[in-house]
Amino acid sequence: MTTGLVFVLILFTAVMVHELAHYANALSVGVPVRAFSVGFGPVLWRRSWRGTEWRLSAIPLGGYVDLPGMTAERGDDGTLRAPSEGLAAKGLAAKLWVLVGGVIANFVLGTLLLTVAVLLQPGYRALTTGVAPSVSGTEVVQVVHDSLAQQVGLQVGDRLLAVNDLRDPVPDAVAEEIGSTAGPLRIVMLRDGVETSLEIPWPPSDLSPGERPLLGVQLGPAEVAPVPVGTALVESAAFAVRAVPEMVAGFLRGFGSALSGRSSEEVAGPVGMVGLVSDATRMGVAPVLVLAAIINFSLAVFNLLPIPGLDGGRILLATVAALRGRPFKPGQEEALHFFGILAVLTLIVLITLQEVQSFVAPG
Numbered sequence: 001m002t003t004g005l006v007f008v009l010i011l012f013t014a015v016m017v018h019e020l021a022h023y024a025n026a027l028s029v030g031v032p033v034r035a036f037s038v039g040f041g042p043v044l045w046r047r048s049w050r051g052t053e054w055r056l057s058a059i060p061l062g063g064y065v066d067l068p069g070m071t072a073e074r075g076d077d078g079t080l081r082a083p084s085e086g087l088a089a090k091g092l093a094a095k096l097w098v099l100v101g102g103v104i105a106n107f108v109l110g111t112l113l114l115t116v117a118v119l120l121q122p123g124y125r126a127l128t129t130g131v132a133p134s135v136s137g138t139e140v141v142q143v144v145h146d147s148l149a150q151q152v153g154l155q156v157g158d159r160l161l162a163v164n165d166l167r168d169p170v171p172d173a174v175a176e177e178i179g180s181t182a183g184p185l186r187i188v189m190l191r192d193g194v195e196t197s198l199e200i201p202w203p204p205s206d207l208s209p210g211e212r213p214l215l216g217v218q219l220g221p222a223e224v225a226p227v228p229v230g231t232a233l234v235e236s237a238a239f240a241v242r243a244v245p246e247m248v249a250g251f252l253r254g255f256g257s258a259l260s261g262r263s264s265e266e267v268a269g270p271v272g273m274v275g276l277v278s279d280a281t282r283m284g285v286a287p288v289l290v291l292a293a294i295i296n297f298s299l300a301v302f303n304l305l306p307i308p309g310l311d312g313g314r315i316l317l318a319t320v321a322a323l324r325g326r327p328f329k330p331g332q333e334e335a336l337h338f339f340g341i342l343a344v345l346t347l348i349v350l351i352t353l354q355e356v357q358s359f360v361a362p363g
Helices: 002-028 092-120 122-128 148-152 171-180 229-260 270-283 285-304 311-324 332-360
Strands: 035-049 052-066 135-143 159-163 185-191 194-200 217-224
Touching (some): 002 270, 002 285, 092 122, 092 229, 092 285, 092 311, 122 229, 122 285, 135 159, 135 171, 148 194, 159 171, 171 217, 229 285, 270 285, 311 332
Antiparallel strands (some): 035 052, 159 185, 185 194
16 A cells, blocks of 8 residues: 555656646646646546646556647638737747756756765765765665574664774675674664674684584664755756666667567566565665656656657657648647657556566566
8 A cells, every 4th residue: 555655646746747847837838728637538626727727647657738739720611720918929939948847847856856865875976976985884784584693682773893803894894804703793883872792703613614604693884974955956956867868878778678579677667666666665765765766757758758749759750840840730740749659658658568477487
């Protein structure tokens, strides 16, 4: 239940922000919005407010705003003609501003979500910058059941003040010391404000020849240097920009795999996204925020692809029409958008079927 709610919340928020940006940008250049829909297909709920019909539709895989001037008009004699009002009456700059609004909004939302995740868990700076955060001290974050660590009394939350001659070591130094010690392992730890000392025979006497000695703990930093808000914001924005080329390449590789019938980890359909959300939800708030940020970045980049029916395709066709100095013939642009959306939906279905097949396949 929790996974489903988190998945719906992430997707709903991303779509709402995307479409609200189109809505706001259209109004900012004087283009009225006839309808605002979250989802496609049959309308489940509708209400008129401020000249716009607000809709909730049956297929929650996106959304749209209905603007005058985006489709051909039918004249009094019943023939189709190029639109002459609404968005069609605006110059190229205004059209691009309306069309790119959703992409910008998803990049902004993704950047803010990633910033909050870094502030909550500074270790994610390794994702945004490729540089591990500054850490100090070591504490036990997991004790393996029935391990030597459990037998000698180590507990989750114990801070290791000293290991042999190392004082207040970081996790990597502790791991190296444990792996190289050939004698008693002397540990001084802090638990609930009280120092406790342990001396553990090391390495264990019951090791098989060539077996690596293991204490049975997972270690983590006791303290991680906090990240200033401004630094986290700038680094998250820079990460979003750097990720664009790789996301584009990933989409292309993933689409190629889907069309060839091969499974791919480059793109995820609904089933794959639910699995990712499930994993993130089990790990905590910060991982969920990181995943939500990546989904927003992916939605932005995907919509920028020059595929008719997507924002990028509309931007491409609007630019072509402006360079030609005349609009497309009535019905031409609508046909391109129809087949573009059909192609996108076909890819989503193929990816979903491959995910389901991978999920139910034995072994």
